[in-house]
Amino acid sequence: MENYAVLGGGTMGCGVAQCLAAAGHTVAVFEPSAAAREAGPRRVRDGVRLARMLRRTDADPDEVLGRIRWTDRWDLLGSPGFVVECVPERLPLKEQVLRAADERSAPGAVLASCTSAIPIDHLARWIRDPGRMIGTHFMNPAPLKDTVEVACGPRTLPDTLRRTTELLGRLGKQAIVVGDGPGFVSNRVLMLTINEAAAVLAQGTADAATVDAVFERCFGHRMGPLRTADLIGLDTIVDTLAVLLEFTGDPRFRPTPLLAELVSDGRLGEKTGHGFHVSTRGFGVGHGGRGPTAAMPAVGGASRA
């Protein structure tokens, strides 16, 4: 059977490793931070327990954990045939881990990135065979979300896409395939929406609850843009906007002053209990219209779009 490697053992890396291991695959997780390697097994265990509770898996937490190896050594990556990169959205870091993993992968290995905004063709420059690069934009929490935005660069090979969608199928997930570009479809639109929603709030057109109510009650969206931003984390929003600004040069992606101010004040959303909204742990109290257990949790704290 093919070997799998996940680069980065943070929220997304743990979620993707859980998905792979729950589907019966053995996975090596490369994570340089000792603290993150130590926390990883507990996060995965909690993730499997939650997925089981929500009847999303029959997997046994201990069996899933038994299929995952955690390492900070590239030579222990195990010559993977499929690599999923889940490191933070910083270009030098992406370059470093993609180059290192590419060198140690099996011939013809697919390198999939979980980037939420960096164009795939930009990442493809750093691997030997750019046709093997693809984007797998998992949503958070990865084990509970059924659909993945799959982004193909101009050089992505059809075989790379086929192997990716087949793998996602084995994980019980569907792919929505889109072309390349900063933020793909999801975040190019969502980040702009959130930025504008923050501007609307700053200009006093409506307060945060009202902005969200328009989307939730008039449009029937499950969650308005400001509540979505709080769930993702306002720091992540600002970081993603920075990537979009860098790759598009479009000033619309410059964070609106209110957004930047909230982040510098440490109001990061759900994970700090305070963002555009003051959060309640129940995340829905006094906020009508949400169905049963509709809001997906931000497992392990940080979330992302």
Add this chain to the structure above:
Amino acid sequence: MRNGLPADEVRGQLLEFVTSLVDAEPDPDEDYFERGLVNSLAALELVTFVEHRFGITVRAEDLDLDNFRTVNRLTGFVLVKTAG
């Protein structure tokens, strides 16, 4: 025969914890998940809480939302797990 904790005490402790989760005291038979009072992450907090507070091990087969969705169901679950 059960020789574990008194039901009222267990229920009281669970009610207190759930109240802290939902910021309101629920009826003991109220399904806080269905009411949308808590998100699904809270399910995991409930598991962790009963494990630590009552010294029980929630096994893979116990991980069923039905054991956790009301204070009374939780109480029943804890009493079964702590029974001698």
